[in-house]
Amino acid sequence: MLTLTCPYCGVTAEETELTNGGEAHLKRFTSGSSDDDFETYMFLRDNVKGVHFERWRHSYGCGKWFHAARDTVTLEVFGTYRAQTLEPPKDIITAIIAKRPNWSVL
Amino acid sequence: MGFEVSALDGATSNGFAKVSEMGLRGMITLRGDFADRKFKSTVKKIMGTAIPAQRQVLSNGDMRVAWMSPDELLLMVPHATADDTVDALSKSLKSTHHLAVNVSDARAVFQISGEKMRDVIGKVAPVDLSPAAFPVGQIRRTRAAQVPAAFYFVDDTTVELICFRSVAGYMFDLLTRSATKGSDVGFYR
Structure with a gap:
């Protein structure tokens, strides 16, 4: 069971209160973009074994989308952060590197 | 009615x-910017409370103001006064970005x-x-x-x-x- 802390309402919510929104920090390609770019945006996802950034929605709570960094193998959660960002914040990166010294941002 | x-x-x-x-209980969803001065003063004027802190519920007699999310409040009032309260909120917040809806029923x-x-x-x-x-x-x-x-x-x-x-x-x-x-x-x- 995954337990995540919602950065908007401060609640420690367990999995059944949340909705997964897939991979985080995707760049959106829309009308006017090339077919290849659109295909990448629409269909192609990293299937990471290890550190992964995800979108989650506190759907039974405050209803806000937020991001979480976790390990897909151990389910260890490195932290959650607000969605108003284009990349993981520094403190999250620091927390990940402290636990996974060999990991680096792609 | x-x-x-x-x-x-x-x-x-x-x-x-x-x-x-x-x-029956009157309930109003009120959304807006909690930091906005007009928003704060409107809640104070109509509900008689400050803006609740994160996850807090404030009471004033038979009325309550509950924190629902960083931009949403639930106002609880006597059922018969819900429509009038929405009117008063809309009037007071006319020039401020907001949403006030009677969701009682x-x-x-x-x-x-x-x-x-x-x-x-x-x-x-x-x-x-x-x-x-x-x-x-x-x-x-x-x-x-x-x-x-x-x-x-x-x-x-x-x-x-x-x-x-x-x-x-x-x-x-x-x-x-x-x-x-x-x-x-x-x-x-």
């Missing part, structure tokens, strides 16, 4: 805690009372209800078994729970079942 009646018309049940449907309210009422909620919601983690005066939006719900403790023996009117029957049955005599867990003391 014509004949108005709440979802279960005040149904009650008695187990190790008493479950009662509370009848989309909701049902339950009260669970008794020494062991925390056990009734504890069985159906994935929430730490110990008085230290969840004190009186806080609200929590979550789920009760299969449906969304929000609840707050009014005092040490009373909790009020809000859900959608369409699932009021399910909620009443669920809470009644959870409060079945002899099934108290005694976890929250």
Whole structure:
């Protein structure tokens, strides 16, 4: 069971209160973009074994989308952060590197 | 307005805690920027309270203001005054970005009372209800078994729970079942 802390309402919510929104920090390609770019945006996802950034929605709570960094193998959660960002914040990166010294941002 | 009646018309049940449907209550969803001066003064003027802090419920007589999310408040007022309150809010916030809607008739309210009422909620919601983690005066939006719900403790023996009117029957049955005599867990003391 995954337990995540919602950065908007401060609640420690367990999995059944949340909705997964897939991979985080995707760049959106829309009308006017090339077919290849659109295909990448629409269909192609990293299937990471290890550190992964995800979108989650506190759907039974405050209803806000937020991001979480976790390990897909151990389910260890490195932290959650607000969605108003284009990349993981520094403190999250620091927390990940402290636990996974060999990991680096792609 | 014509004949108005709440979802279960005040149904009650008695187990190790008493479950009662509370009848009609005025509820208004108010969204906007909590930091905005006009927004703050409007809530103060109409509800008589400050903007609640994160997950806080503030009371003023028979009115309550609950924190629902960083940009949403739930205002509870007597049912008959809900429309007038929305009008007053809309007038006061006319030039401020906001949303005020009377949602009274989309909701049902339950009260669970008794020494062991925390056990009734504890069985159906994935929430730490110990008085230290969840004190009186806080609200929590979550789920009760299969449906969304929000609840707050009014005092040490009373909790009020809000859900959608369409699932009021399910909620009443669920809470009644959870409060079945002899099934108290005694976890929250």
